[in-house]
Amino acid sequence: MRTGSHVRPTQKCDLCPIQHRSVCAAAGGRIRQELNRISFRRTFAAGETIVGEAEEAGIVGNVVRGVLRMVRTIADGRQQIVGLLFPSDLFGRVFASHSRYAIEAATDVELCCFDRVAFEALLVANPDVEHEVLLSTLDELDAAREWMVLLGCQTVLERVAAFLIIVRRRMMKTTSDEWIPGMHISVPIGRRDMATYLGTTVESISRTIRALARRGVIRIIDAQNFEVVRWDRLVALSGREELEFDGGKAGARDRRHLADTGAVARQTGTGRPVVDMEK
Secondary structure, three states: OOOOEEEOOOOHHHHOOOOOOOOHHHHHOOHHHHHHHHHEEEEEEEOEEOOOOOHHHEEEEEEOOOOOEEEEEOOOOOOOEEEEEEOEEEEEOOOOOOOOEEEEEEEOEEEEEHHHHHHHHHHHHHHHHHHHHHHHHHHHHHHHHHHHHHOOOOOOOHHHHHHHHHHHHHHHHHHHHHHOOOOOEEEOHHHHHHHHOOOOHHHHHHHHHHHHHHHOEEEEOEEEOEEEEOOOHHHHHOOOOOHOOHHOOHHHHHHHHHHHHHOOOOOOOOOOOOOOOOO
16 A cells, blocks of 8 residues: 555544445444544545555545546556546455555545455444445446446447446436436546547547537537537447436445435536637
């Protein structure tokens, strides 16, 4: 684990913005007190490494704010982003001493960390929390399958369209927004990371985004923020109709959370000026 990042004491769990969506959702009373005792908050700047590939992983935890990227190094030395972790996602692998990939900060991040051994002991003693970890693992498996969908897209246009849809769905997991036309998409990584993730070049990403804007599919707000004008056309251009949103496609933990709250927030606009990226 890297040192040098800023560390501060954990706030009370009931103030945590992800408490109802993270693996801690099943914790109450004594278990929550124990989680509070073994946890600590840690912040990392964009580009910092949390756990190196093949390193002994002393911590696991939840993403509170920001986005992490999971990176594998292939035989010729090139690096490939194999996944992104958003707020409420669990990072690190329990019951495994070493990380199979590097975990890096794609943006500035705030993490709620647990000593791995202490967290594993808590899971063994508390099946409800262990069940939440299982659901989190299933959600990660779903995300990996979506990644396979991206790999199956033949053109850069298809990959970018599919990526935007997947990012929006992950945003819904965090905000509980309803899937409606005109919804805002905020891409949490830069063009270089996006190009690495999608197996193309920065220039191709930029050209494709401008092409989507010219076709009236999206409206460019700035380099990382977009408004989708036509969801149906975005799905069609992705070449993957299975990416069309359906309430049943939410993650296992998120379906339960939405059912429990019964509240869906409707977002009607971004309030941000539109930038003409063609100039």
